Amino acid sequence: MKLIIAVIQPEELPAIKEELLKREIYKFTVSNAKGQGKEIPVQEVYRGISYEISLLKKVRLEIAVNNKYVDAVIEAITTVAKKDGDKGRGKIFILPIEECIRIRTGETGSDAIG
Amino acid sequence: MNNKIIFSIAFFLSMGSIALANEDLTSAHVLFTVNNIWILVSAFLVFIMHLGFAALESGLTQAKNTVNILFKNVSIVAIGILTYALCGFNIMYPGEFNGFLGFSGWGIASPPGNAGLIDYANGAYTYFTDFIFQAMFAATAATIVSGAVAERIKLSSFLIFSTLYVAFIYPVTGSWKWGGGWLDQMGFYDFAGSTLVHSVGGWAALVGAYLLGPRLGKYGKNGYMKPILGHNMPLASIGVFLLWFGWYGFNGGSVLSADPGSISLVFVTTTLSAAAGVIGAMITSWFMSKKPDLSMILNGSLAGLVGITAGADVISPISSVIVGFVSGIIVVLSVIQLDKLKIDDPVGAISVHLVCGIWGTLAVGLFTEVSTVMIQCKGIIICGIFCFISATIIFLSIKGMLGLRVSEEEEILGLDIGEHDMESYAGFQIFTVE
Numbered sequence: 243m244k245l246i247i248a249v250i251q252p253e254e255l256p257a258i259k260e261e262l263l264k265r266e267i268y269k270f271t272v273s274n275a276k277g278q279g280k281e282i283p284v285q286e287v288y289r290g291i292s293y294e295i296s297l298l299k300k301v302r303l304e305i306a307v308n309n310k311y312v313d314a315v316i317e318a319i320t321t322v323a324k325k326d327g328d329k330g331r332g333k334i335f336i337l338p339i340e341e342c343i344r345i346r347t348g349e350t351g352s353d354a355i356g
Numbered sequence: 357m358n359n360k361i362i363f364s365i366a367f368f369l370s371m372g373s374i375a376l377a378n379e380d381l382t383s384a385h386v387l388f389t390v391n392n393i394w395i396l397v398s399a400f401l402v403f404i405m406h407l408g409f410a411a412l413e414s415g416l417t418q419a420k421n422t423v424n425i426l427f428k429n430v431s432i433v434a435i436g437i438l439t440y441a442l443c444g445f446n447i448m449y450p451g452e453f454n455g456f457l458g459f460s461g462w463g464i465a466s467p468p469g470n471a472g473l474i475d476y477a478n479g480a481y482t483y484f485t486d487f488i489f490q491a492m493f494a495a496t497a498a499t500i501v502s503g504a505v506a507e508r509i510k511l512s513s514f515l516i517f518s519t520l521y522v523a524f525i526y527p528v529t530g531s532w533k534w535g536g537g538w539l540d541q542m543g544f545y546d547f548a549g550s551t552l553v554h555s556v557g558g559w560a561a562l563v564g565a566y567l568l569g570p571r572l573g574k575y576g577k578n579g580y581m582k583p584i585l586g587h588n589m590p591l592a593s594i595g596v597f598l599l600w601f602g603w604y605g606f607n608g609g610s611v612l613s614a615d616p617g618s619i620s621l622v623f624v625t626t627t628l629s630a631a632a633g634v635i636g637a638m639i640t641s642w643f644m645s646k647k648p649d650l651s652m653i654l655n656g657s658l659a660g661l662v663g664i665t666a667g668a669d670v671i672s673p674i675s676s677v678i679v680g681f682v683s684g685i686i687v688v689l690s691v692i693q694l695d696k697l698k699i700d701d702p703v704g705a706i707s708v709h710l711v712c713g714i715w716g717t718l719a720v721g722l723f724t725e726v727s728t729v730m731i732q733c734k735g736i737i738i739c740g741i742f743c744f745i746s747a748t749i750i751f752l753s754i755k756g757m758l759g760l761r762v763s764e765e766e767e768i769l770g771l772d773i774g775e776h777d778m779e780s781y782a783g784f785q786i787f788t789v790e
Contacts (some may be wrong), residue, residue, distance in 0.1 A: 287645045288583035289652065290692040334684070 243316050243339040243355055246299050248303040249277060250332040255301050261318035269310060269355075275302040281330025300332070306339060326351050388479040391614045395481045395489050398609020401602045402492035406433045406499060413503040415592025416651060416703040417572035420770025421507045422780035428511070432518055436495025439523035444494050445487055448527035448535050455538035459533060480613040489609055493553055496606075498522040500557025503703035505564040506569050506762050507584075513754045513776045521560055526747045529556055529739050544735035545727040548610035548724030550666030550716035551739050554583045558710025567751050568699030568760055572767050581695060584702065587649055590592060596654040600630055607668045622668045626661065629668075629680030629695070633660020636684020644688065652688050655704040659687035662709055663716035667724055675723040682719075683712045714740075746788045 250258060257271065262270065276297045283294045305315055316334060325329045346352040373412020410429035429782050441464050450458025466472035466483035476483050498518040507512065530541040530552050546552050574584055586592060607626045611618045642648040656783030661679030664671065671679065690707035695701075701707065717736050723730035754760060761767075773779070 288646055288687070289650065290584050290641065290645050291581045291583040291651060292645065293582055332578060346427075 243342060243352060244305040244307055244309060244312050245301075245337045245339050246305045246307065246312065247335045247337065248305075248319050248332060249275065249300050250303060250319065250323055251330065252285065252299055255303075258303070258319055259334045261322055262305070262315065265311075265314040267305065267307065267315060267316050270303055270305040273298045273302045273304075278331045279332070281328070284345050298330075306342060307356055312336065362751075363573075364372035368588060372655055376667075377711070378480050384479055386562045388474045392482055394614035394619070395485050395612065398511050398522050398605035399485070399489040399492050399607020402489070403433075405496060405599050405602030405606065406491055408595045408600075409496075409499045409503070409603055410595070411591050411598060412654070413506060413588070414704050415588040415595060416503070418770070419507050419587040419781060420440065422587070422772060423778050424511065425502070425506055426780075427498060427776065428506075428514060431515060432498045432502060432522075433495045434682050435515070435519050436522045437491045439519060440491040440494040440504065440527075441487070443525070444523055444527040445490060447524070448490065448494075448530040450485075450531060450535060453531070453535070453537070455529060455536075455541065457533070458535070459536075460523065467765065470532075474644050477612070490643060492608075494522055494526055497553050497557040497602065498524045500554065500705050500709045501560045501564055502651055503628060503705040504561035504701045505773065506702045506761035508568055508767055509564070510758065510760060510762055513758050513760050515563070516754055517560075520750050521747065525560075525750075526556055527552075529742060532739070533735070539735050539738065543727055545670070545720045545732065546666045546717060546722075546735065547720075548607045548665045550662060550713040551736055554662045554665065554709040555713035555717070555736070556743050558708075558713055559708055559740060560747040561705045562699070563744060563747040563751055565701050565706060566746030567697050567748075567755065568700075570698055571627075571702070572764065573698050586651060587704075592651065596657055596761050600657055600661060603630070603665075607665060611669060616668055619674075623733065624673055625664055625668045625671050625676035628673055629660040629664035629676045629683070630657045630661070632677045632680030632770070633657050633684035633687070635687050636660070636681040638684070640685045640688040644692065646718055651704070652691070653684075655687050655691065658708045659683035659708055659712040662712040663719065665713075666716040667720035668726045670720065670726050672723070677721065679716065679719045683715060686715060687712055713724035730755050 246253045252274075262268075264316060278296050278298070279297070283296045284298060285286045285292055286295060287293075297304060303319075307315055339355075343350050360640065362453055404431060408424055413429065416423055416747060443459070445464055446460040448463070450460040451459075455537045464484075464487050477486065487764045490739050498521060501518065501521070502514070513770075529787040533544055533552055534540070542595045569717070573582060575581055603626055604623060608619050608624050611622060624783035635656075636651050637653045637659065638648055641652035650656040663679045663683035664676055667679070668676075687704065687707045689703075690711040691704050694706060699706070702749055714736055717732050718729060751760065762771060762774055
């Protein structure tokens with residue numbers, strides 16, 4: 243069992259979601275995040291004063307899967323996110339999961355994740 | 357046929373009015389009723405401008421100070437109207453006086469019988485209509501200050517300042533022109549208050565913003581500026597449209613009768629100037645910041661409205677477009693310049709009301725024959741010195757006694773919690789990590 247955490251650009255979320263569903267990965271959590279990467283900071287102007295935004299809006303994806311699905315998840319994210327080679331495409335982290343419990347039934351381990 | 361029409365109009369308009377008992381129904385009475393209704397409608401329109409100010413100021417400031425801004429805007433209306441009833445009206449319109457300072461007694465009371473009705477202003481409006489229309493104006497002058505000092509002034513200090521300013525300073529300068537005082541005798545022209553309302557409020561806004569200093573975080577160590585974004589542009593836009601809407605009463609009602617020719621001209625000049633203000637600000641901000649700024653064109657329309665206010669009834673439509681367009685340009689330049697001078701005005705009140713108020717008053721001398729640039733200048737300077745000095749004295753006295761500014765911790769936490777122990781958007785999660 244692995245927990246995959248990916249920080250991606252918000253505009254890539256719909257396409258990544260589609261790719262995940264295509265690979266039969268139906269369960270994931272999405273949250274808004276702010277982060278600083280290597281991309282060029284965004285310039286905005288308000289009432290004549292321009293300023294730099296270095297903390298940019300990101301999306302954080304959390305996907306818990308059985309081991310055989312890990313490659314599929316990585317593929318789903320990278321087919322969308324790596325396309326133009328710009329900086330700031332995000333990162334994927336893979337962590338082991340100690341235990342997983344489905345609250346409704348009390349199932350544990352691999353059965354609970356699937 | 358004609359009589360029938362007049363009679364039926366009069367019938368509808370006169371229900372409940374003692375002045376229009378059937379036996380003395382004349383065209384003078386019909387006219388009186390129509391005039392009076394128009395001024396009352398204008399009073400409602402000016403009243404709704406306070407909602408406009410409340411929305412605009414909330415929209416252009418941070419979410420954590422919204423309760424405080426709204427609190428100020430609501431209480432000022434109450435304070436402005438009550439003090440005007442108590443003494444303001446009688447300081448501003450004392451009747452016969454020395455031209456500098458007059459006072460015809462506390463409180464308001466209509467002259468008995470027809471003296472307070474049809475004979476009060478030659479059939480234009482009643483005593484009470486006069487009062488309520490003027491009272492709505494008085495509250496406007498104090499509201500102008502609120503935006504410029506927002507997000508850092510102590511509520512108590514602000515309320516004391518506003519009470520004194522609107523009770524005494526506003527009516528004194530008002531009496532100099534509209535009360536028939538020395539500026540009026542000099543030939544100074546200010547139709548609906550570019551100077552007497554907007555600049556009077558604007559001077560206090562300037563003094564207040566300067567004495568308070570900029571908001572925390574606006575200026576970095578090396579003098580670089582970091583803007584503090586307004587939290588709700590839709591609200592700010594609603595506010596501007598409401599102000600524009602209310603301005604038809606502000607200028608239209610200032611004709612002080614329902615004279616069709618005069619009112620329709622005022623509507624046209626007011627609208628053209630506001631529209632030209634938007635375009636002037638759009639072009640200037642597009643050019644200066646590479647991208648057009650919504651908050652600047654919002655200020656631009658108000659700039660055009662303030663600019664035309666001094667001469668709305670005498671300026672030609674084509675000149676009103678020029679007045680508005682120039683207002684739109686200078687409001688943007690002024691906002692940028694004030695930021696450089698470290699006078700922090702979150703909503704642009706000083707640029708809109710003071711700078712464009714001055715420009716509008718001068719424009720009467722430039723574009724019409726009713727006054728000269730010289731006389732207009734004198735009026736601007738005299739009012740300016742008086743307002744600047746009195747605002748400084750009041751603000752500094754309050755500073756000495758109570759302090760003007762909230763603590764640093766309170767400013768970071770927000771005045772909603774600090775001053776009111778209350779949130780504006782309870783239940784909403786506002787993302788504030790920077």
